[in-house]
Amino acid sequence: MRGLKSATVGLFASAALVLALPGAAQAAPVEFFYYTTAQGAQVLRSPETDQCYHLSQRLQYGSEVLNKTDSTARLFQGTGCLGExxxxxxxxxxxxxxxxxGAQSVEFVPAT
Structure with missing residues (x-):
């Protein structure tokens, strides 16, 4: 399991590096990455602020997220971004x- 987690961290680190390289003709994509052991890396592209998104699979121990948006991501246990x-x-x-x-949904709110 340790090797899998290391590979995941490497995947996210590589994604962050590519997105941070200067000199790109276009703006870097706005994306929210999440990793589950069952489905691997998943991405939400250009998520809208004040919208709730259902994750394709409930996150488990060993899951990771990378927030490459300009918003704060709030993760919730159930679907629908309800509760705290x-x-x-x-x-x-x-x-x-x-x-x-156990997280199943994410909402993006303006960063403070």
């Missing part, structure tokens, strides 16, 4: 927090 968020991921942050376990 279990985890907040600021723009540019990577999280492997154990609180990700």
């Amino acid at each position: 968020p279990v985890l907040i991921v600021e723009p540019g942050e990577v999280s492997t927090d154990l609180k990700l376990h």
Whole structure:
């Protein structure tokens, strides 16, 4: 399992590096990445602010998220982004927090 997690961190680090390279003719894509052991890396492209997105699979221990948006990502246990968020991921942050376990939806709000 340790090798799988290392490969995942490498995947997210590579994605962050590519998105951060200067000199690109176009603006870097605005994306939210999440990784599950069952489905691998998934991406939400250009998520809208104040919208709730259902994740394709419930996040488990060992899941990771990378927030490459300019919004704060709030992750929730159930679908529909209801109740209190279990985890907040600021723009540019990577999280492997154990609180990700069970998250099924994400909402993007303006960063403060």
